[in-house]
Amino acid sequence: MRRNNSLYLCILLPVIALLVVFPYFCDSPFYLRIATEIIMWIGLAITWDLLAGYTGYLNFGHAMFFGIGAYATGILMKHAGWPFLLTLPVGGLLAALTALIIGVPTLRLKGAYFAIGTWSLALAVQQVALVLNITGGPDGMRLPIFLNPRYFYFWMLGIVSGTFILYWILLEKSPFGLKVKAIREDQDSAMALGLNPTRIKTQAFVLSTGPVGLLGSIYAYWITFIDPLSTLGDILTDQAVVMAVFGGLGTLIGPAIGAVIIFAFKTAFWAYLSDYQVLYLIILGAAISLTVVFLPNGLWGTLIGYTNGGSVLKKSNRSGIQGLG
Amino acid sequence: MELLPQVIVDGILIGGVYITIAIGFSLAFGVMHIIDFAVGEWIMLGAFFGYYLNRWTHLDPFLLLPLAFVLFFGIGFVLQPAIQKVLSGRRGNPLLMALVFTFGLMLIIRGAGLTVFGFYSRSIPSWFSADSFVVENGSLFLTIPAVRLAGLAFALIITFFLQYLLKKTDFGTGIRALAQQREAAGLMGVNARLTNCYVYGIYLGISAMTGILIGCVFSMTAMEGGRYSLLAFFVVVLAGMGYLPGVPWAAFFLGLVQSFFIVYLSASYVLLAVFVLLYVVLLVSPKGLFGKGW
């Protein structure tokens, strides 16, 4: 609220411009792939942050929505012959619809229970993908091949930038942002002022997951191979969580920065260490644990001297009404 | 139908293992109110500790149990202040921050485990491993592996011991007071910091012993921690968070469900059933079957 909006635009516009022209300067498919993946992770991190940082709900089933989008595209393209562009909105809509359906009952749960609930639901969905035939089971499925790195780069960039801008408008400009903060700060007080917490939380949930479905759809066609491990696995959620927390919850730029840094580590390990996976896990864990203990506002959050009452994950009000006298 | 008695027996025996997985976790939760995402990883560490110690000393793993307890109790005791720091943070929702912290711990331990132990599956040979009790009575034919029976006995011993500790000792009363009313307990002279350290230490100690048990009865890989975390969550949610008496019931229930599913339905559906059941229980009755959870 009190930030200098024009300063942000000064930094962001050139960055976006750079990102847009990047493929024309760099023709190497390898670097284009890396760039596409970084952008995808930025998307995964900021969407996770929308729910976690702004409403205080930790969705440990974030991958579920990615997988729904991926398999929607996979199944429609492979078994029904749909063109990719038609499957894209389906992926996003299915993810959003899932969030809408499970949101109302699940958001009623207290913080820790919501975490476990979403975690187990995501694992259930992964199991479904593992046993069904139409998803190809544990062997996954292959999509029609389309080799065009620039195409996917721009789609990824478009969706993620669009999401970023949408979030920015909703959180900074529109009443929604203030309402979300109110619910997070003091739910009882917010209710007395006419705010329906369940409705707002569900809206945040849907906004957090819809874009993830879109990202999953793009991923499926881009990589041309999907399986339950890569699209519905814990490792997807885990990385998004670390990136968001490390970067700074409750801000839009924080998770983006977190995504870039963590991904840089990952790529460096992959390039120089043969057994990078296990070391990467340790780094992920250390990044998040140390951040929580020493830098609770994350890298970016601490950098901008986040003075918003100090907290981003405020205690959700557990029926603070006592009947005394 | 002839399989039914065996299925039931198997379910109960597995239930025993599930008790040990969950009971320390429930205790720690009841006092500190944090969900430890790393519970499965501690179990995994305990299993590998037992494996290597068994190879080195050639002592039966059941004899190594107390050693594991002592070592991991120490680790927990020392680690707890870090968690305390997060829990008492002025910023953020402390409980959720602590959850995130344990999540990070989980990643660290799993990564370290994979690095040191590799992807191998290990099991620990025990004096009990070879024997089975066979019960024959007409058409009834039951096989009861000795090691699983020992596991069940161990689970029951631990449960009774914890109940005794909590109900009949001053220390236990302090723990229960702390679990119910932190500030008032402090005013009564219960040293919250120290007690938290003890409780966390006990919890890690029990988890490590559970790991050794699992290493004997089944096997362990460095990647399996997640599965045991899931089982711990399930049992504790069903029993009611922090409600220890509910744990055996929930554990046996889970054991029986799993046993039935494996025999009468496909194994791949077992996991699906557990995940869905966990989700449904959380929605319908987050305070557990007995409604006494937190």
Add this chain to the structure above:
Amino acid sequence: MSEPILKVEAIVKNFGGLCAVNSVSFEIKPGEIVGLIGPNGAGKTTLFNVISGYHTPTEGKVFFKGKEVTGFRPYQLAELGIGRTFQVVKPFRGLTVLENVIIASFARHPKRRPAEEHAWKMLKFTGLDSQAAKSASSLTLAGLKRLELSKALALEPTLLLLDEVVAGLNPSEADKTIELILKIREKGISILIVEHIMRVIMNISDRVVVLNFGKQIALGRPTEVAGDPVVIQAYLGEEAA
């Protein structure tokens, strides 16, 4: 002029074995200020919570402007025109004073700019406009209570429930608040006010409801109630009666 703005009919609220409110009935006429008093533990805040939707009554009904609203959620009641303050103030500490009131203004002014204008009007009315840009956490208790009031007023309510808005203030702050309450009544807003400070209640209320141990023991004009031996006994014990 006949229909009461609020009608509370035989409200009972039990918490497990404890009966916090035991059959309370009264009405508030439009434009009235009704005081709700009683010793500690009498059930005043519980009754408040039932009327404002935070608890559902075990028995009994609540009517607002003739329409039954028993069991309605707080945000539905806010929409209908019931505003409340909380005994333990509940500001949005991470936000500014202005932002706090803007959020309340969204109820009647869904868009940002009109809401902001409306918020300024509210802050001017309650005298907090000079502190609009400050963080809510930096206010004194008097300021925080004033903020509670501003937020409730921003809903443009027809009925205002005030829970101890004067308690904890020094005499001059208290007097200013009383002035404010009377100004609010002049705007045509009916008020139900809980207060421990007798002189406040007795001076501004048109009628008073007295609770003791959840039961309604008196209902009438302040002078009647003050002289009622049952009331005196409740507050001061057997001997004084």
